[in-house]
Amino acid sequence: MHRFHFGTSEFGKENQAKDEKLRTLQFLVDMGATEAHENEPINRFVANSNVDKPRILNNGSEYDESYGHYENTKTESLNKISDQINIASDVKQLKVLMENFDQLSSPKLSKKFNFAFGSQSSKVMVLCKPPGHQELTEGKIFSGERGIIFEKMFKAIGLSVTDNSLYAAPIFPWRLTPNKEKAEIDMNLIHPFVLKHITIISPQILVLMAGEFNKLINGDFLSLHESGLYKDSKYVKIFRLSDPGRLIDFPSEKKLAWETLKEIKNYIENGKVQS
Numbered sequence: 001m002h003r004f005h006f007g008t009s010e011f012g013k014e015n016q017a018k019d020e021k022l023r024t025l026q027f028l029v030d031m032g033a034t035e036a037h038e039n040e041p042i043n044r045f046v047a048n049s050n051v052d053k054p055r056i057l058n059n060g061s062e063y064d065e066s067y068g069h070y071e072n073t074k075t076e077s078l079n080k081i082s083d084q085i086n087i088a089s090d091v092k093q094l095k096v097l098m099e100n101f102d103q104l105s106s107p108k109l110s111k112k113f114n115f116a117f118g119s120q121s122s123k124v125m126v127l128c129k130p131p132g133h134q135e136l137t138e139g140k141i142f143s144g145e146r147g148i149i150f151e152k153m154f155k156a157i158g159l160s161v162t163d164n165s166l167y168a169a170p171i172f173p174w175r176l177t178p179n180k181e182k183a184e185i186d187m188n189l190i191h192p193f194v195l196k197h198i199t200i201i202s203p204q205i206l207v208l209m210a211g212e213f214n215k216l217i218n219g220d221f222l223s224l225h226e227s228g229l230y231k232d233s234k235y236v237k238i239f240r241l242s243d244p245g246r247l248i249d250f251p252s253e254k255k256l257a258w259e260t261l262k263e264i265k266n267y268i269e270n271g272k273v274q275s
Contacts, residue, residue, distance in 0.1 A: 084097050117141045120167060120201060122201075125168070126209060127170075130175065135170075145248060146248065205237045209240075
């Protein structure tokens with residue numbers, strides 16, 4: 001009697017692979033999948049959309065309107081921004097230019113706009129995270145518990161937006177869109193405005209309260225590994241500080257925040273900041 005063993009044959013391996021694929025497909029169906037994943041994204045909201053050759057995000061710079069994106073040729077947009085901000089000679093002009101700049105997606109969600117707080121003559125400038133709904137509604141740099149913590153942090157070293165000793169501005173004055181692709185483009189497009197804002201205020205101390213600034217400003221304006229920067233032959237001391245929301249979520253960082261605040265105070269008291 002002849003015995004045939006298929007366990008390790010090519011035929012057996014092929015059947016085993018098919019069984020594994022079928023089990024995977026069955027698992028996906030059990031989990032609620034209703035259709036296969038296409039090689040290219042399909043916009044279900046556009047009638048008779050061209051699903052064969054859809055145009056999608058291209059290197060973060062070009063979008064197709066039929067897919068719910070706005071057209072944005074990065075080079076042209078940045079050139080347009082540069083031409084506009086070169087006109088601004090003070091904060092008031094810069095604010096008007098930002099409000100009228102039509103290349104951003106986020107302002108379409110809300111026209112409310114938190115530009116800046118405090119005195120423009122302050123030697124200390126704080127850059128904060130984009131405002132949330134509550135900040136925009138109340139017109140504050142931070143609201144609720146975060147606002148209380150922010151005030152206490154700087155009042156502890158003798159600084160406040162209410163007594164002209166502190167100037168604070170969100171890096172992005174509108175509520176940022178939840179769409180990650182559009183949010184990234186908005187942040188990149190607002191970058192020149194942020195740099196111009198810093199230049200106009202010309203602070204002697206710049207406090208960064210959010211990680212986004214590191215990526216945005218690094219390379220153009222300052223280095224993450226340096227404690228300061230030179231802008232128009234003027235030295236600006238850089239301090240990085242956790243924002244109030246993060247201190248609420250991670251109380252263990254309060255000690256480091258307090259040490260940073262004391263460093264800011266010592267820097268001012270030691271005569272490094274000129275009146």
